[in-house]
Amino acid sequence: MLSLQMQGSHVVIGGWIEDLRKLGKITFLTVRDVTGLAQIIVKDEKVIPEDLTRQSVILVRGIIQSTKARDFQYEIKADDVEILTKAVHPLPIDPIGRLESNIDNRLNARALDLRNQRVASVFKIRHQVLASLRKELEKRKFIEITTPKIIGSASEGGANLFSLEYFGKKAYLAQSPQLYKEQLTIGLERVFEISSFYRAEKSHTGRHLSEFTSVDIEAAFFDYTDVMDVLENLVVSVFSDVEKNCKQELNTLERKLQIPKQPFDTITYSDALDELGKAGINLNFGDDLLDSHLKIIGTNHPGFFFLTDWPMSLKPFYIHEKDDEAKISRSFDLQYGHLELSSGGRRLHEPAKIRARLIEQGLDPASFEDHLRTFDWGMPPHSGWGMGLDRLMTVIIGTDNVREVVLYPRDPERLTP
Structure with missing residues (x-):
């Protein structure tokens, strides 16, 4: 890193021109790279190329000296300025952010959008979140896996799947690693995956995408609790790591991060029905909870909270029932207000029960034979969850639009860039 302590040193720096202004015969440049901003002073007009433009990538050779500029600790007196790549104006968006662009125009020029320091801060924080997740899961003896994204049968019943032709066969894009991660507990016991998955929902909301990043775990000999x-x-570790390691980025975003208090509130599905009843909304056991319902419950439980013990009828075929009440599942959702971040639970590990549940939900056990046969090899009891990384990022950043935290989002209308 450059500093005033290097005063008198000859240096070479590269970056893009964020600002350019002339005062008489002196030219001031501010040059940025991913590490920060430097001020360049050019006193010899012959050093400055005539066709220099903002956002062009340049190489500067010069000497570090002191400066009277308020925002810089030092400046570089340039001996030579070389254009490496010229930025052709007009640019599709203003990457400095002086002129505001809507989200669609920004996404159409996403690479340039990342020169906006608010946008860059979002993805530096996302990097830290991913690093924190991997660090914490490894600490808990989880092994990272990579499961197929092109699959031969529906992983969770066939709804909302993208299909494709695969060398004369019908294939699908995976909507979750659910069946694979269950199988892998046979030999690896504790596994996790952070990867892209696909869901063919024609949803036009701020929290749905056709391609999303999911964080999944599965652990043998773990119950859902x-x-x-x-x-x-x-989640708490992620918030702590971001707060500790991303102070500059949070400051750029004008975001003060609150570490979630533990333990998180935990309410059962039946508790939720009671709370809704007190608010004048009467639901029957087995009715699903809508966003409008979850907003009421979220108001009663600010921040993160678990919603547990859902009816079996509302959960996938692989979820285990409670031992003392067959209509209630060993399951949970992690909520942040009305936003569902994660869903998980204890899984069935007895083959006969799984086949019965498939039939009960109108699914053909024959379509799941590759999966079911692994249960005859000695499947341990296991539990797990999947969490939407992109949704977690919206909570951390404080936005209600998931497209702000995904580099190149895919939704029903967007296939490029």
Whole structure:
């Protein structure tokens, strides 16, 4: 890193021109790279190329000296300025952010958009979130896996799948690693995956995407309350790491991050029905909870909270029932207000029960034979969850539009760039 302590040193720096202004015969340049901003002073007009433009990439050779500029600790007196790549104006957006662009124009020029320091800060924080997740899961003895994204049968029943032709066969894009991660507990016991998955929903909301990043875990010999503990501690660790390691980025975003208090509130589905009843909304056991319902419950439980013990009828075929009440599942959702961040639970590990549940939900066990046969090899009891990384990022950043935290989002209308 350059500093005033290097005063008198000859240096070479590269970056893009964020600002350019002339005062008489002196030219001032501000040059930025991913590490920060430097001021360049050019006193010899012959050093400055005539066709220099803002956002062009340049190489500067010069000497570090002191400066009277308020925003800089030093400046570089340039001996030579070389254009490496010229930025052709007019640019599609203003990457400095002086002229505001709507989200669609910004996404159409996403690479240039990243020169806006507010946007760059979002993705530096996302990097830290991913690093924190991997660090914490490895600490808990989870092994990272990579499962197929092109699959031969529906992973969770066939709804909302993208299909494609695969060398004369019909294939699908995976909507989750659910069946694979369950199988892998046979030999690896504790596994996790952070990867893209696909859901063919024609949703036009600020929280749905056709391609999304999911964080998934599965752990042998864990009950659903055990993986809830893992999830809660993971979320708190992520917030702590971001608050500690991303102070500059949070400051750029004018975002003050509050570390979630533990333990998270935990309410059952039946508790939720009671709370809604007190608000004048009467639902029957087995009715799904809509966003409008979850907003009321979220108001009663600010921040993160678990919603547990859902009816079996509302959960996938692989979820285990409670031992003392067959209509209630060993399951949970992690909520932030009305926003669902994660869903998980204890899984069935007895083949006969899984086949019965498939039939009960109108699914053909024959379509799941590759998966079911692994249960005859000695499947341990196991639990797990999947969490939407992009949704977690919206909570951290404080936005209600998931497209702000994904580099190149895919939704029903957007296939490029």
